[in-house]
Amino acid sequence: MNKNKHWLVPDWPAPANVHAATTLRTGGISKEPYLSLNTATHVNDTMELVLQNRKVISDMLNLPTEPVWLDQIHSNRIVKAEKTAVPQQADASYSSDSGVVCTVMTADCLPLLICSKDGEKIAAIHAGWRGLLAGVITNCISELTSLAPITLAAELLIWLGPAIGPNCFEIGSEVREAFIEKSKHYEKAFKVQNNGKYLADIYQLARIELNAIGITNIYGGTYCTMTEKERFFSYRRDNQTGRMATLIWKD
Helix, strand or coil: CCCCCCEECCCCCCCCCEEEEEECCCCCCCCCCCCCCCCCCCCCCCHHHHHHHHHHHHHHCCCCCCCECCECCCCCCEEECCCCCCCCECCEEEECCCCCCEEEEECCCEEEEEEECCCCCEEEEEECHHHHHHCHHHHHHHHHHCCCCCCCHHHEEEEECCCCCCCCCEECHHHHHHHHHHCHHHHHHEEECCCCCEEECHHHHHHHHHHHCCCCCEEECCCCCCCCCCCCCCHHHHCCCCCEEEEEEEC
16 A cells, blocks of 8 residues: 555566656646646646646655656657656657656556566556557567567566546547557457447557567556546546656666
8 A cells, every 4th residue: 555645556566676656636736627746747737836746746756866757749659768958759768777767647548667577677658549559569668678688578567557447438430440450459459339439448458469579467457547536637537637647767
């Protein structure tokens, strides 16, 4: 159990030197509709309040350095987590350096964390359906396994953080068809609705992609940002809203 109610700690067998968390919407100072621990600077919240919220997160999680924030663009672009004057445009970052905090922001999209069993490599991924379709997970795994010493995909651990649940994520037939065109295996992640649209299981979409590249050590994936209003921001539910942060770092 968390000693503090303002973040989640992943339930996964990560090495002792790897630390991770997802912030909840509580514990910050932003006003409605961003109440209260909004981490995003791009949603029209007051910049000063967002920056103070980020300081709150650094303090409450006792982070070794400031998080490396990304300019997320719903792509499959992966970058090495590095401090830059302007946030890098990407939807995943990785590191093998101690004290670097890989970070993604979400409010329905899937935050996905990766670490190697030896505790040497970490990554954080922002995976909406566009990023999943474009292969953001596979791209990130390829980047990690190319780092010396070579890591087999089977030596990686995955945690699926809070995302929109399978009973709430309604999409059009064109999205379903695009996934099935990529692989027939994705068909089982969609359920037809009476209105001709489909419910998509974003957790299952991620698991299917991970399984396809040999990864089975997958944890989490039990939340619903849309229905758990007290804990999570949800873009689908509220439209104008804040973002949670999902962070990972190593000693």
